Amino acid sequence: MTRTFDIAxxxxxxxxxxxxxxxxxxxxxxxxxxxxxxxxxxxxxxxPYKGKNLRVKDLExxxxxxxxxxxxxxxxxxxxxxxLQAGAAGCAVIDLAxxxxxxxxxxxxxxxxAQVLAAVASPYVLTSPSAPAVALATVLAALPxxxxxxRLTVTACLAVSSRGREGIAELARQTAELxxxxxxxxxxxxxxxxxxxxxxxxxxxxxxxxRLERQIAAEIQELLVIPTVHVSVTCIQVPVFxxxxxxxxxxxxxSIDIKQVYAALDSATAVELVELDDYPTVVGDAVGxxxxxxxxxxxxxxxxxxxNLWIASDNVRKGAALNAVQLAxxxxxxxx
Amino acid sequence: MTRTFDIAxxxxxxxxxxxxxxxxxxxxxxxxxxxxxxxxxxxxxxxPYKGKNLRVKDLExxxxxxxxxxxxxxxxxxxxxxxLQAGAAGCAVIDLAxxxxxxxxxxxxxxxxAQVLAAVASPYVLTSPSAPAVALATVLAALPxxxxxxRLTVTACLAVSSRGREGIAELARQTAELxxxxxxxxxxxxxxxxxxxxxxxxxxxxxxxxRLERQIAAEIQELLVIPTVHVSVTCIQVPVFxxxxxxxxxxxxxSIDIKQVYAALDSATAVELVELDDYPTVVGDAVGxxxxxxxxxxxxxxxxxxxNLWIASDNVRKGAALNAVQLAxxxxxxxx
Numbered sequence: 168m169t170r171t172f173d174i175a176x177x178x179x180x181x182x183x184x185x186x187x188x189x190x191x192x193x194x195x196x197x198x199x200x201x202x203x204x205x206x207x208x209x210x211x212x213x214x215p216y217k218g219k220n221l222r223v224k225d226l227e228x229x230x231x232x233x234x235x236x237x238x239x240x241x242x243x244x245x246x247x248x249x250x251l252q253a254g255a256a257g258c259a260v261i262d263l264a265x266x267x268x269x270x271x272x273x274x275x276x277x278x279x280x281a282q283v284l285a286a287v288a289s290p291y292v293l294t295s296p297s298a299p300a301v302a303l304a305t306v307l308a309a310l311p312x313x314x315x316x317x318r319l320t321v322t323a324c325l326a327v328s329s330r331g332r333e334g335i336a337e338l339a340r341q342t343a344e345l346x347x348x349x350x351x352x353x354x355x356x357x358x359x360x361x362x363x364x365x366x367x368x369x370x371x372x373x374x375x376x377x378r379l380e381r382q383i384a385a386e387i388q389e390l391l392v393i394p395t396v397h398v399s400v401t402c403i404q405v406p407v408f409x410x411x412x413x414x415x416x417x418x419x420x421x422s423i424d425i426k427q428v429y430a431a432l433d434s435a436t437a438v439e440l441v442e443l444d445d446y447p448t449v450v451g452d453a454v455g456x457x458x459x460x461x462x463x464x465x466x467x468x469x470x471x472x473x474x475n476l477w478i479a480s481d482n483v484r485k486g487a488a489l490n491a492v493q494l495a496x497x498x499x500x501x502x503x
Numbered sequence: 504m505t506r507t508f509d510i511a512x513x514x515x516x517x518x519x520x521x522x523x524x525x526x527x528x529x530x531x532x533x534x535x536x537x538x539x540x541x542x543x544x545x546x547x548x549x550x551p552y553k554g555k556n557l558r559v560k561d562l563e564x565x566x567x568x569x570x571x572x573x574x575x576x577x578x579x580x581x582x583x584x585x586x587l588q589a590g591a592a593g594c595a596v597i598d599l600a601x602x603x604x605x606x607x608x609x610x611x612x613x614x615x616x617a618q619v620l621a622a623v624a625s626p627y628v629l630t631s632p633s634a635p636a637v638a639l640a641t642v643l644a645a646l647p648x649x650x651x652x653x654r655l656t657v658t659a660c661l662a663v664s665s666r667g668r669e670g671i672a673e674l675a676r677q678t679a680e681l682x683x684x685x686x687x688x689x690x691x692x693x694x695x696x697x698x699x700x701x702x703x704x705x706x707x708x709x710x711x712x713x714r715l716e717r718q719i720a721a722e723i724q725e726l727l728v729i730p731t732v733h734v735s736v737t738c739i740q741v742p743v744f745x746x747x748x749x750x751x752x753x754x755x756x757x758s759i760d761i762k763q764v765y766a767a768l769d770s771a772t773a774v775e776l777v778e779l780d781d782y783p784t785v786v787g788d789a790v791g792x793x794x795x796x797x798x799x800x801x802x803x804x805x806x807x808x809x810x811n812l813w814i815a816s817d818n819v820r821k822g823a824a825l826n827a828v829q830l831a832x833x834x835x836x837x838x839x
Contacts, residue, residue: 322658322750324700324741338698343682346675359786362674364660364741364748366782366799366813375779375801375811384804397806401750401799401813405660405700406742412700414658414737414750443711446702450695463702463737465711468720470733475711477702477737 171199172499173234175258177249178241179203179214180223182332183263186488187238188216194492197499204229206241231256235503238491239264250292259291259498261491265382267294269389276301277493278437279308279390284497291502293494297379298486299323299402299411300386302478305459305485306415307391309435311427314474315420318397319387324405324412325368326449328483330355335408342406356404365404377402410449411486413478422471425464432461440464446477453479457489507535508835509570511594513585514577515539515550516559518668519599522824523574524552530828533835540565542577567592571839574827575600586628595627595834597827601718603630605725612637613829614773615644615726620833627838629830633715634822635659635738635747636722638814641795641821642751643727645771647763650810651756654733655723660741660748661704662785664819666691671744678742692740701740713738746785747822749814758807761800768797776800782813789815793825 174191178184184203191198203214203221210225226245231237231253239246239262246266253260262272272294273283287293295301303321327334333355341361344351351359358365371377384398405412432440439458441447447460460479467473480486510527514520520539527534539550539557546561562581567573567589575582575598582602589596598608608630609619623629631637639657663670669691677697680687687695694701707713720734741748768776775794777783783796796815803809816822 320656320735320752324660324739339682342678346679346682358784362743363784363786364743365784366748366815371779371799371801373779375799376804381804397803397809399656399752399803399806399809399811401752401811403660403748403750403813407698407700412702412739414739416656416735416737443707443709448694448699448701450699463707463711465707467733467735468712468717470735473733473735475735475737477739479702 169197171197172236172503173200173202174198175202175204175229175231175234175237177204177226177237177239177245180205180209180212181240182328182335182483183487184240185214186483187240187491188214190484190488190492192217196492196495202229202234206245231258234258236261236495236498238495239266240487240491254290254292257290259503261293261295261494263295263487263491265294265297267292269294274386274389275494276304276390276490277497279304280392281497284501287502291498293498295487295491295494296386296390297383298329298480298482299325299413300383300390301486301490302411302459302480303387303413303415304390305437306432306461306476306478307387309432309438311424311431313427314423316391316393316396316417317420318418320399320416321383322401322403322414323383324403324407324414326407326409326411326482327360327404328409329368329411338406338408360404361406363406368402368404407449409454409481409483411480411482412449415476415478417474419472419474423466423474425466428464428474432464447479449479449481453485454481455484456481457485459485505533507533508572508839509536509538510534511538511540511565511567511570511573513540513562513573513575513581516541516545516548517576518664518671518819519576519823521550522819523576523827524550526820526824526828528553532828532831538565538570542581567594570594572597572831572834574831575602576823576827578602590626590628593626595839597629597631597830599631599823599827601630601633603628605630610722610725611830612640612726612826613833615640616728617833620837623838627834629834631823631827631830632722632726633718634665634816634818635661635749636719636726637822637826638747638795638816639723639749639751640726641773642768642797642812642814643723645768645774647760647767649763650759652727652729652732652753653756654754656735656752657719658737658739658750659719660739660743660750662743662745662747662818663696663740664745665704665747674742674744696740697742699742704738704740743785745790745817745819747816747818748785751812751814753810755808755810759802759810761802764800764810768800783815785815785817789821790817791820792817793821795821
């Protein structure tokens with residue numbers, strides 16, 4: 168008989184939390200009791216799971232000693248406030264909001280650095296990195312070993328769902344207002360998001376980088392275990408509901424064999440390679456999928472040691488919920 | 504008394520042609536007679552100019568010896584077919600469609616390489632480069648001289664107006680269809696453009712680069728007069744009506760003084776610098792403007808010889824029509 172586990176999903180009413188609950192069902196995760204948890208205002212609503220409607224419980228009064236593993240998908244402040252309490256109660260934690268210090272909660276993408284799991288110890292606290300980093304690490308880890316990356320330049324075009332349900336509602340509302348000739352009133356975003364591209368996602372610091380740009384650079388260095396690689400990241404917000412698109416240019420130490428790159432990406436399980444006469448996009452390809460799409464694979468125009476790629480990935484599913492569930496699967500297999 | 508010139512605008516019913524006619528009026532270009540020309544199907548319609556409606560003439564039967572200067576804004580095939588004929592008739596040519604060999608028609612952006620004009624000779628044939636190259640060259644030429652660029656990595660997010668009026672109509676139609684829950688039928692674009700990002704603009708060649716990507720790289724090398732700089736360009740199509748946005752990362756030969764960059768960009772006439780607590784976008788900033796907006800000016804996360812920029816520019820006006828009119832202004836000042 169398969170062992171089963173009592174599980175909690177914190178932030179179960181958000182878009183990532185909802186995808187997480189759905190993936191636990193789809194992947195037949197060995198759940199005994201599933202507790203769907205949210206902060207005060209959402210408590211009392213319900214979340215569908217295996218044909219039932221699970222009542223959402225209030226985070227404030229939840230007893231973490233009643234579960235073996237908790238997913239934290241409710242923002243970094245919630246993780247910071249409750250994850251230690253969960254760990255002290257003997258509950259393993261997977262944080263999707265990067266709320267914990269890296270030394271306490273290593274970042275893991277199974278396709279890139281699953282070896283890190285060999286060194287984790289009780290209470291088993293892991294971080295599922297940001298969605299762009301999950302997509303990028305999945306593809307870069309699938310490249311031929313011969314490619315030694317020296318520098319990575321990434322422009323990440325983020326969907327409005329990176330801002331949760333509010334981002335989705337805001338783009339829909341703004342678009343309808345503009346098409347109906349009504350005047351536009353931005354609320355969540357600081358200006359018009361419909362039919363526009365915003366040059367940054369949230370605030371930047373005194374040096375001009377956003378928190379997410381710094382985070383993605385650090386995540387990639389940790390996930391690929393090459394702390395010396397130069398990473399340049401620009402995160403922009405595009406008028407797309409779901410799915411992140413990444414324009415990637417990398418410089419390697421020596422000439423790259425493009426045929427070898429094709430063969431390696433083609434054989435990677437978590438990657439779907441789209442060949443040259445076609446290209447992947449988020450709508451129609453990546454959204455709703457468990458794999459990361461990669462296309463426009465090409466050398467530099469004038470530099471054979473340069474490799475250019477286009478990556479399309481479902482930010483909510485593959486970039487967040489699925490990666491977290493995969494981490495949980497590895498934890499229960501080896502430790503719990 | 505100011506000398507005046509008989510002028511022809513080929514492709515006057517297109518979005519760039521229309522902007523061109525409007526700029527000739529706005530800038531009080533010394534026009535004697537203005538001939539608005541289009542191919543057969545548009546001939547017979549009219550174009551507004553100085554309170555009149557000018558009748559559109561048929562290109563097929565137009566006599567180029569009746570004008571002193573012709574703007575070609577009707578696609579490269581039209582330029583190829585008629586520009587030599589115009590030159591032979593003693594008419595100066597400004598090509599906005601890159602239909603002519605570079606050796607015959609040097610590419611010029613006044614802010615970057617106006618010095619090239621000193622060497623042009625009768626019949627005075629010039630190319631106004633692609634809109635992304637005009638924007639990029641305008642900003643890069645304004646950087647401090649001390650910065651020696653070694654490598655340039657650009658992701659250019661192109662508005663659908665880069666595909667002319669049809670691109671604009673298609674994005675509007677697709678968006679309305681989706682918001683009204685109707686099924687989507689892509690026509691101009693090969694798939695859903697609304698709420699999506701397309702990884703390439705038009706077809707790519709056997710090495711994976713699009714014609715426009717190769718063109719922009721060559722244009723930048725010519726405009727900045729640094730043929731050895733490595734240029735990596737990715738052109739993507741975003742669901743935006745007007746205005747190109749460029750994410751730019753450059754590597755210089757040595758550390759960059761960011762304060763000096765700020766001062767240089769701030770004092771450049773053709774550039775509007777947006778400082779760190781804000782950022783420019785195409786909607787609300789660049790569209791309708793004669794200047795190129797630049798923001799998110801910052802060094803690399805871990806490399807002081809790296810410079811990152813975000814550029815927003817009106818692709819129809821600044822990137823095409825205005826640059827062409829500025830070239831015409833220089834020609835009439837010095838040669839015609």
